[in-house]
């Protein structure tokens with residue numbers, strides 16, 4: 001199980017403000033807290049900085065790497081910002097993301113070839129958001145073959161089925177879960193990742209839906225999440241579920257997290 005901490009994202013007001021003020025301490029503390037809470041990778045996104053995005057990405061990657069030892073997930077739709085982050089990053093980074101949209105694919109694939117990062121690959125092409133399980137299977141074939149041709153081993157590919165909000169359509173939860181199961185069955189060696197909180201967008205008590213959906217996704221074969229690691233009940237449930245799903249030999253990770261107080265009933 002891989003946890004990508006999502007909190008350093010400029011779509012969040014407090015982070016956008018901290019970026020504008022170049023508040024290094026706030027960002028660094030947010031990085032440290034997420035790692036202490038159990039994040040394996042820290043996402044860095046400054047998509048709202050537009051014209052300045054390259055410069056801000058450089059700054060974010062530098063200051064976060066100053067204080068944590070885990071890899072970063074360089075998160076931007078802009079190839080220039082991804083390139084900036086990858087150049088500054090020490091060791092193997094993750095990128096969020098590539099997709100089968102022609103323009104995005106063509107812009108990002110040279111970076112993939114050059115830096116060989118772990119790659120989040122969105123199951124989406126120029127036809128827009130996937131509308132069915134079959135859509136995702138078709139696009140994922142294209143993504144996996146293309147990434148393999150660019151020299152990316154299966155273990156470094158993280159397919160994202162793209163979770164759509166349950167509040168928009170009551171069947172979007174099941175559509176996502178069936179997609180995860182299908183991807184897992186078709187590509188046993190390739191990782192599945194998702195932005196967990198997409199599911200609850202627009203609904204009340206979002207964390208309740210996120211927590212329940214995490215357990216359901218995990219059982220269908222999801223093995224990585226982009227989530228808020230400071231949601232302690234969520235992280236507690238995650239460690240418990242990983243153990244219960246037989247993915248934690250001797251329950252060692254569960255016991256260690258419980259002893260350290262990282263997780264709690």
Ligand code: THG
Nearest residue numbers: 006009011012013096097120160194195197198226
């Ligand atoms: N797949 C991939 N990347 C993604 C997503 C995905 N990135 C964006 C999103 N989905 C996951 N990341 C976040 C980051 C932050 C928040 C939610 C998802 C967040 N949102 C606040 C909230 O929901 O309350 C916004 C309010 C605020 O704090 O200002 O914190 O699916 N590949």
